Amino acid sequence: MPISMYQAAVPAFVQTLSALSAILDKAEVFAAERKIDPAVLLGWRLAPDMFALARQVQIATDHAKGCCARLAGVQVPKYADDEASFADLRARIGRTLDFVQGFEPSDIDGSEERDITLAVGGREMRFTGQHYLVGFALPNFYFHATAAYAILRHCGLPIGKRDFMGAT
Amino acid sequence: MPISMYQAAVPAFVQTLSALSAILDKAEVFAAERKIDPAVLLGWRLAPDMFALARQVQIATDHAKGCCARLAGVQVPKYADDEASFADLRARIGRTLDFVQGFEPSDIDGSEERDITLAVGGREMRFTGQHYLVGFALPNFYFHATAAYAILRHCGLPIGKRDFMGAT
Numbered sequence: 302m303p304i305s306m307y308q309a310a311v312p313a314f315v316q317t318l319s320a321l322s323a324i325l326d327k328a329e330v331f332a333a334e335r336k337i338d339p340a341v342l343l344g345w346r347l348a349p350d351m352f353a354l355a356r357q358v359q360i361a362t363d364h365a366k367g368c369c370a371r372l373a374g375v376q377v378p379k380y381a382d383d384e385a386s387f388a389d390l391r392a393r394i395g396r397t398l399d400f401v402q403g404f405e406p407s408d409i410d411g412s413e414e415r416d417i418t419l420a421v422g423g424r425e426m427r428f429t430g431q432h433y434l435v436g437f438a439l440p441n442f443y444f445h446a447t448a449a450y451a452i453l454r455h456c457g458l459p460i461g462k463r464d465f466m467g468a469t
Numbered sequence: 470m471p472i473s474m475y476q477a478a479v480p481a482f483v484q485t486l487s488a489l490s491a492i493l494d495k496a497e498v499f500a501a502e503r504k505i506d507p508a509v510l511l512g513w514r515l516a517p518d519m520f521a522l523a524r525q526v527q528i529a530t531d532h533a534k535g536c537c538a539r540l541a542g543v544q545v546p547k548y549a550d551d552e553a554s555f556a557d558l559r560a561r562i563g564r565t566l567d568f569v570q571g572f573e574p575s576d577i578d579g580s581e582e583r584d585i586t587l588a589v590g591g592r593e594m595r596f597t598g599q600h601y602l603v604g605f606a607l608p609n610f611y612f613h614a615t616a617a618y619a620i621l622r623h624c625g626l627p628i629g630k631r632d633f634m635g636a637t
Binding site: 351439462 | 472476477480515579612615630
């Protein structure tokens with residue numbers, strides 16, 4: 302079977318979101334063991350003007366749900382962005398997984414030339430579906446998922462690349 | 470035109486490697502302005518048991534060249550891994566860009582079912598071409614490119630996500 306828009310998108314989001322959820326599990330246990338207030342980890346940043354852990358997870362999920370919705374031509378679900386615990390973040394990831402796994406290949410396949418218009422940082426960006434997926438949604442998604450991983454590694458969480466890769 | 474293995478791979482590598490090269494340019498200027506020995510930045514790590522900046526860039530390029538070569542069924546070029554300056558790393562990225570841009574779509578398209586076998590951390594991993602691209606090469610590539618970015622952000626380099634995204 303030739304690769305398709307669905308196959309280039311949904312399995313990628315599912316693999317890395319599932320891995321990220323398991324990493325957050327480990328982070329919660331780690332915080333409890335070390336008597337670290339979970340809010341400290343959720344608010345940790347690699348630089349003062351970078352997003353904190355919780356926001357990195359939110360944005361990673363935003364790219365996953367936004368990408369699948371836009372390619373399928375359906376409304377992007379809005380989340381409240383009010384996650385305040387590891388459990389909340391895992392629930393958000395779970396909700397995102399349910400959403401992206403709810404698409405059939407036929408919903409997303411054939412979206413290569415779909416016109417995708419986004420407002421990003423006050424400017425309008427226009428893409429074809431394929432350019433949006435390959436040149437925008439996937440790099441953004443992996444960027445924020447990796448940033449979340451890197452924040453936790455920096456804070457001493459004993460995880461490795463295999464955790465990030467999940468069930469490769 | 471339907472998305473293809475080439476279109477899911479080569480433009481992604483080119484965009485992010487080009488962006489990474491420009492980020493390394495900025496890091497070199499930053500080091501000179503702040504009188505930071507470039508070797509300090511090249512050796513910086515987000516955690517003692519994470520790879521340093523130079524190694525992150527090396528591995529990102531390894532995934533780009535390895536992916537394109539394996540999907541096309543040609544020998545993966547070996548690099549000496551001896552980069553000791555920002556200029557060396559940019560040269561490595563340039564060499565990788567030349568390599569991945571040297572493929573024609575017809576070299577890589579149709580590789581969905583190609584048998585890809587890798588030795589990773591002492592164990593053998595087997596993939597189909599499509600699973601290797603979507604579930605292994607791209608997440609690894611973005612992971613190491615983002616790690617390089619995050620190390621430099623952590624060291625104070627004034628860059629933003631737009632630098633990572635490059636010419637989206």
